[in-house]
Amino acid sequence: MSARDDHSWGAPPKLPASHFVSGTVYTDPDICAEEVRELFGKLWRFACHESELPKAFDYRVFDHAGHSLFCIRGADNRIRTFVNVCSHRGAKLLSQPRGNAETITCFYHRWTYDAEGGCTGIPRPAGYRGTGPSRQAMGLREVRTEIKAGLVFINLDDDSASLETFLDGALDSFEEALSGVPLEVFHYNRAELNANWKAWHETNMDMYHENMHVVLRKTQLNAMPMEDRTMALFSNGHGASGELKAEYAGYAGFAGRGDDVPPLPGLKSTDFRFVDLFPSTTILLRGTAVRIDTATPLGPDKTLLEMRGLGVKGEPMEHRRTRIKHHNQYWGPFGRNVPEDTFAAEACAASFSKGAARYQIIARDENLTGQDDAILRAFYAEWGRRLNRQPSAPELDWVDDG
Amino acid sequence: MTADDGKVPLTEAVRELVGQAALALDAEAFDTFLGLCTEDFQYRIRVMSPELGQEMIWLEQSRVELGKLFAALPEHLTRPGRLTRQVSVASIHEETAGLLATSVFSVFHTDFAGRTQVLAVGRYVDRWALDKGALRLRERDVHLDTRDLGIGSHVPL
Numbered sequence: 228m229s230a231r232d233d234h235s236w237g238a239p240p241k242l243p244a245s246h247f248v249s250g251t252v253y254t255d256p257d258i259c260a261e262e263v264r265e266l267f268g269k270l271w272r273f274a275c276h277e278s279e280l281p282k283a284f285d286y287r288v289f290d291h292a293g294h295s296l297f298c299i300r301g302a303d304n305r306i307r308t309f310v311n312v313c314s315h316r317g318a319k320l321l322s323q324p325r326g327n328a329e330t331i332t333c334f335y336h337r338w339t340y341d342a343e344g345g346c347t348g349i350p351r352p353a354g355y356r357g358t359g360p361s362r363q364a365m366g367l368r369e370v371r372t373e374i375k376a377g378l379v380f381i382n383l384d385d386d387s388a389s390l391e392t393f394l395d396g397a398l399d400s401f402e403e404a405l406s407g408v409p410l411e412v413f414h415y416n417r418a419e420l421n422a423n424w425k426a427w428h429e430t431n432m433d434m435y436h437e438n439m440h441v442v443l444r445k446t447q448l449n450a451m452p453m454e455d456r457t458m459a460l461f462s463n464g465h466g467a468s469g470e471l472k473a474e475y476a477g478y479a480g481f482a483g484r485g486d487d488v489p490p491l492p493g494l495k496s497t498d499f500r501f502v503d504l505f506p507s508t509t510i511l512l513r514g515t516a517v518r519i520d521t522a523t524p525l526g527p528d529k530t531l532l533e534m535r536g537l538g539v540k541g542e543p544m545e546h547r548r549t550r551i552k553h554h555n556q557y558w559g560p561f562g563r564n565v566p567e568d569t570f571a572a573e574a575c576a577a578s579f580s581k582g583a584a585r586y587q588i589i590a591r592d593e594n595l596t597g598q599d600d601a602i603l604r605a606f607y608a609e610w611g612r613r614l615n616r617q618p619s620a621p622e623l624d625w626v627d628d629g
Numbered sequence: 630m631t632a633d634d635g636k637v638p639l640t641e642a643v644r645e646l647v648g649q650a651a652l653a654l655d656a657e658a659f660d661t662f663l664g665l666c667t668e669d670f671q672y673r674i675r676v677m678s679p680e681l682g683q684e685m686i687w688l689e690q691s692r693v694e695l696g697k698l699f700a701a702l703p704e705h706l707t708r709p710g711r712l713t714r715q716v717s718v719a720s721i722h723e724e725t726a727g728l729l730a731t732s733v734f735s736v737f738h739t740d741f742a743g744r745t746q747v748l749a750v751g752r753y754v755d756r757w758a759l760d761k762g763a764l765r766l767r768e769r770d771v772h773l774d775t776r777d778l779g780i781g782s783h784v785p786l
Contacts, residue, residue, distance in 0.1 A: 279681065287680070324680040415680045416687075418777045441704040480697035551686050559781075561674060561688040566781030567706040573780060 237585050244619040245604055245628065246590035250579040251621050253423035258614070258621060259527040262424075265613050266506045267292035269384040270463075271393045273508040273521055274298055277377045278411035278540060280306055284329045284342055288321050290523065290531070291381065296370055297321050298379055299328075301342040308370040308381045309344050315365070344369050376405035378510075378519070397465035397502055404512050407492025413551055414536030416560055420569055422576035424507055424522040424530040425610075429575075430568040431501065431509040431520070432466065432606060434458070435591070435598040439571060442556075442563035445477035447499065453597030460595075464505030464609025466602030471499040473513070478563070481556060488549040490514045491539075503602060505609050516554040528580055532569070534558065586619075640721045642764050643730050643757050650766065651714040651734070654785075659699035666692055667758060667765045672785060674771040687773070688785060695785070707783045710740040712748065714786075719752075727758035727767065736786050749775035749786055 240247045252258060275287045275298055286299040288311060295311035297320075311320050313333040320331055320340070330347065331340040339348035346365040349355065371382040373390040375398055380390050387393070398405075420427060430436065435453060437443040450472040457469030474497065475484040485496025496514035503509050507522040517537040522530050536554040538547050557564040578584035589600040589607065607618040611625040646665060653662040663670075670692035676685045690698060715735045722729045731754050738748040756768040771786055 325682055412681060413683075414685055414687075415678050416676075416685075416776060416778075417680075418779055418781070420780065439706060441701065479701060480694050548686075548689075552689060555686070555688055559687050560778040561782060561785070563701075563705065563783065566708070566783055569780035570706055570708070 239619065240586055240588060240590075242588070242590050243628075244617060244626075245608065246588070246592075246600075246619075248587040248589060248607055248618045249621055250582070250585050250587070252610075252616075252618055253426060253576065253579045254527050255621070256527050258616070259423075259524055261614050261616075262506075262610075263292050263524055266610070267383075267524070269382070269387060269613075270506060271373070271380045271382045271387070271390050272506070273504065273519065274308065274372075274379045274381045276410070276412050276519070276535065276537065277306060277374055277379055278409070278537075279325070280379075281411075282327065284327045285325070286321060286328060286342075287325050288323065292383060294383070295319055296381065298372065298381070299342045302329075303343075306372055306374065306379055307342070307344060308372040308379075310368040310370060312368065313338055314346060314367065315349075338365070340367055376402045377410055378405070393463055394504070395462040395465065397461040397467060397504060398510075400467070400500070401502060401510060401512060403493035404491040405510075405517070409540040410517065410537040411540040412535050413538045413547065414554055414559060415534070417531060417533045418560065418569070419525065420530045420532055420572055420576075421528060422530055422569075422572040423527055423579075424524040426572040426575045426579075427522045427530050427532060427569070428503070428507045428509070428606070429603060430571055431511075432503050432602045433600060434468065436571065440564055440567050442478050442481075446473045446475050446481060447471065449477050450474040450497070456597030458595050458597075458599060458602055460601060460605045464606050465503060466605050467502035468500050473497050473499050484553060484556070485514050488515050488546045488553070489539075491517065503606070505606060511558075513553070513557065515550055516558075518554065518558045528576060530572075534565070639723075639728055639757075639759075639764065643721050643728050643755075644718045646757065646764060646766070647716055647718050647730060647732055647753070647755065651716045655711070655713055657702075657784075659696075659702075663692060663696060663699070665766050667760045667767045668692060670695070670766060671768045672771075673769070674773055674786065676773045676776055678776070690785070698783075698785070702783060705783050708738065708780060710738055712784065712786075713737045713739065713745075716753065724756070727756060728764075730755045730757060734786075747775075748782070749773060749778060751775065751786070 279287050280300040283302050286297045288297045297311045298308045300306050313320050315338045318335040337350050341347050344367040346362040373380050459467045475481040490496045494514050499513050501511040509520050511518040520534045522532055525531050538550040589603040591598050591600040593599040611618050615625045617623045650665050672690045674688040676687050678685050716732050718732045720731045735750045736748045737745050739745045751773040754770040757764050758767040
């Protein structure tokens with residue numbers, strides 16, 4: 228056992244190619260651009276929760292794959308998604324993050340649209356009589372939208388498989404908790420991290436970094452040993468934990484958590500589970516609280532992290548207050564858990580950005596128990612297939628070794 | 630109104646205590662900070678979300694809970710460096726049960742290399758009460774304007 232010189236440090240680990248990742252995947256601007264185009268531009272992705280659009284004509288604006296998009300609930304109650312761009316000169320239509328608009332009017336030349344994407348008004352249509360543009364042909368660019376368990380998913384690729392096919396059942400064990408009672412979003416925060424989006428998402432994909440978090444050491448490691456934990460892999464790069472347990476009395480101030488508000492349907496207050504949806508959405512159920520987070524690449528070393536917390540719609544105020552407290556104990560910008568994951572993501576990014584770190588090891592192989600790196604390997608296998616690059620040597624084409 | 634010695638106007642005393650509270654938090658002298666608070670002290674961080682169109686609570690703690698939170702900090706992985714609070718008391722009004730003080734604050738983060746950045750800005754809305762002859766903080770609502778806190782913070786602002 229000895230320290231390594233630069234030659235040894237920079238050499239690929241003597242491991243199967245599927246068991247390590249090159250640092251280049253976190254730093255190369257061309258790879259990042261490919262990810263935006265081939266992953267975010269072609270795969271289903273969580274956009275918002277349906278409760279964010281409670282009434283007809285409510286809309287929610289967000290960025291995805293370099294595009295500004297908006298979801299809007301129509302008069303027919305259906306949620307649709309459109310590229311937030313006027314058909315006329317390309318001006319961004321909606322600038323507020325949310326609102327209500329039966330008619331969407333472009334500020335620039337007053338073209339108007341309805342909530343189904345139809346162009347309803349072109350000022351001075353007579354001027355186009357000889358040249359062609361008509362309202363019928365000038366609708367907005369619609370984006371595929373499907374809803375599962377209250378979660379609104381969108382896909383920019385008109386030719387991709389259905390959401391159900393893409394998910395491959397990864398959300399099935401979450402469905403009762405997410406749709407057994409109506410939920411609504413009570414927490415939203417966004418933060419720009421100085422890290423690659425995958426570095427953040429990795430913090431959601433391995434269970435054994437739980438040792439880093441004192442709150443998890445004291446509430447989860449004590450409740451369920453890693454050897455007793457399970458995980459499941461799905462097609463298309465998704466992964467999920469099995470049923471996990473927490474004992475909240477282990478952390479000062481958390482005793483009695485869960486006795487004061489009903490757990491979500493199908494869960495006990497001490498239950499915990501998560502699912503990672505490729506490429507970068509994670510849903511965490513913690514007995515009485517839900518967190519949904521998404522990571523969006525803003526560049527190889529910059530990530531937009533968005534986090535939502537959900538409670539039961541219409542629940543009594545005291546229950547909501549308690550549920551918010553439960554959410555905030557772990558999550559949110561002042562939670563005991565999240566600021567440590569973001570710290571870890573930035574710490575890894577700082578090392579890879581200038582080449583101090585060269586490779587990441589994902590070689591734990593423990594029969595899909597708690598300390599297995601299998602979810603990470605499944606993620607990077609899917610990444611490699613989609614980009615036709617080997618995660619361990621991204622300058623080489625993907626080779627599927629099964 | 631005056632403090633128990635009858636000499637210092639309460640408004641002046643509040644102004645000084647707001648500053649002392651900031652210095653105590655900056656120094657991570659959390660026992661000193663809690664010593665400025667009543668036994669039933671309540672601390673909240675409130676944030677208006679334009680995305681949801683509603684106010685959110687990002688942290689709500691009683692004095693007892695805050696004490697446990699502070700005690701656990703050394704075990705946590707926290708943002709390296711130190712925080713400095715710049716607080717300016719903007720108004721003080723008498724209420725039935727004490728004084729309501731509104732202050733504008735900025736929190737700066739200085740890293741180990743000595744680089745300083747603004748972490749957050751907002752307002753403290755404090756309720757001060759005479760408690761056993763001394764002015765103590767009974768309630769602090771932190772109205773946060775900054776919503777992107779980067780990696781976040783274990784330390785209340």
